[in-house]
Amino acid sequence: METTDSTMFLVVKSEHGQHVHGLLKNEGWLEAEVETRRSDDGTIGFPLASLCPVEGVVNWLNSTSSLEGVVEMHQGVRRPTVDPHRRLHKAIQTWLDENGLALEAITLAPAKWEKLGDLALLPRQVSTTEAWKKARSHEHAESLWGAMAAALNVSAIGVQAPIADDTFRSSQVEMLLGPSEVCFTDHGMTYTFDAAKVMFSSGNITERRRIGNLDMSGEVVVDAYAGVGYYTFPMLVHAGAAHVHACEINPASLAGLKAGAEANGIRHQMTVHEGDNTVSLASLQGIADRCHLGLLPSSEAVWEASLLALKPTGGILHIHMNVEEENIEDWVKDTVVRFEQMSQHHQRGFNAEVLHLERVKWFAPRVRHVVLDLRLRP
Ligand SMILES: C[S@@+](CC[C@H](N)C(=O)[O-])C[C@H]1O[C@@H](n2cnc3c(N)ncnc32)[C@H](O)[C@@H]1O
Known part of the structure; x- marks a missing residue:
């Protein structure tokens, strides 16, 4: 009775669904490759496997349970399982x-x-x-x-x-x-790049959402490691940043960054600084409300330059780092001290205040990828 694109369904009232599912499964009569069907009329249809004796199944079911009057057979189109x-x-x-x-x-x-x-x-x-x-x-x-x-x-x-x-x-x-070229939408933002040349940290999705949920209305932001826009796009599209200076050195990432910005309609709010960020940041002093430092295992190479990129009124840094679990507290304290010392050295007069420490993911056994949100202000 079964053809390649159709199958028989045993239809029962939804309230008996769990019970009948168990009975059919026990007998090996449930077709696992086809989706069960729920209907608006309060019934559920179970696809029957080819070895199920279709002609006798209704009688068999009526004799093993008291489902009188609620069982019928339907022939229907096979819809492959969604699993x-x-x-x-x-x-x-x-x-x-x-x-x-x-x-x-x-x-x-x-x-x-x-x-x-x-x-x-x-x-x-x-x-x-x-x-x-x-x-x-x-x-x-x-x-x-x-x-x-x-x-x-x-x-x-x-x-x-x-x-x-x-x-x-x-x-x-x-x-x-x-x-290997991909183009996809994540949380309302388009990303487009060559996946054979550029990494995309899907594992950082919670951090991308967190950054996108912050209020950056009207802010000027420096993204020191922009990649293909992992954080640049959420900051512009969702957090309301007015402008992002996006630093990036990899030509393949730069291509993705620009194409993605076009696709998201935010190209005019992004200045791309191509090349080594230690060079680009030198021309970005005193302009930023916020700097995003998203490099692992450490973004230390640009700590000093990012402090100098902040406006004289101060701002916020998002500092990514891989830190051993047992050293996280000490690392936070040391980082606060380091930034205050650097600030003193450059006569900025900033105090460092820990706003938040995000544990993003495990990078390796006992090593966490963390992000420290640090506010620096006079
Ligand atoms: C880890 S990826 C960005 C990933 C993203 N932050 C994330 O967590 O999903 C780091 C990016 O920084 C870029 N990069 C590394 N060193 C750089 C430098 N000195 N100047 C500019 N960009 C740099 C790399 O090319 C890469 O695109």
């Missing part, structure tokens, strides 16, 4: 079977991935196994990437790699399928 993990497993298993590889899909399927628009980035660990190496070197590997992309609803697939230990913090993504 991408399931879809991915199935796509991989089909490819393995078709290509005669005696491997389990689980050995090739990552438990998680990162989606940047139309590109899915798989974690590096998945690519280090023997099973992966076998699949990777298979003559039909391309069709596996295609099947995985279709299952994840993307057109490109890549594998994550550690961020390069270079000035640019370059991405070293290995592309398996499709283009």
Whole structure:
């Protein structure tokens, strides 16, 4: 009775849904690859697996439970499950079977991935196994990437790699399928860049939201490590900053920064300073209400220049740093002292006040990525 694009559904009243679901699952009669259907009329339809005896299922159900008069059968169009993990497993298993590889899909399927628009980035660990190496070197590997992309609803697939230990913090993504250029919207902002050349810290999403939720109305801000606009865009689009001086050295990031600013309609509120920020910041003295210092493991290289970039009336710094958990309190105290000393040295007369310490994420075991919000004012 089942065709490739249609399936039989057992329809019951929603109040019996949990009970019937359990019964069907026990018998192995529930089709896991098709979505259950809820209807406005208060019924729920369970897709039946091919080995379910469709003709007898209603009688069977009536005899095992008292659901009289509420059970019926419907033939309906199959709608694939929305669970991408399931879809991915199935796509991989089909490819393995078709290509005669005696491997389990689980050995090739990552438990998680990162989606940047139309590109899915798989974690590096998945690519280090023997099973992966076998699949990777298979003559039909391309069709596996295609099947995985279709299952994840993307057109490109890549594998994550550690961020390069270079000035640019370059991405070293290995592309398996499709283009590495991405364009996507995050929290109402468009980002567009080449993911094979530029890293995007999806893990910093809470920090991007936090920065976007601050009130920067009318402020002039210096973003010392602008990247592709990770913080520049939230500061302009959501926090209300009037103008951002965006410093960036990586040509690939600069291209993304400018394209993203155009796409977000904020290009006129952003001055891009291309090249080493220690040079650019020297020409930005006494102009800023706020400086954002978003480099890991440390932004110390621009602490002094950012202090000098603040207006004589002072301002706020957002200082990113990787700090060992047990040293965080000491680091905060030391940083306050350091800025007050620098301020004295440059006759700025600023006091440093800790506004907030954000623990963004674990960077490594026992090492936290933190952001210290420091207010400096006379
Ligand atoms: C870690 S990325 C930015 C990531 C972003 N802050 C985040 O947390 O998602 C740091 C950026 O700073 C840039 N950068 C590093 N050193 C720089 C320097 N001396 N001058 C200007 N930009 C620099 C890199 O090219 C890179 O785009």
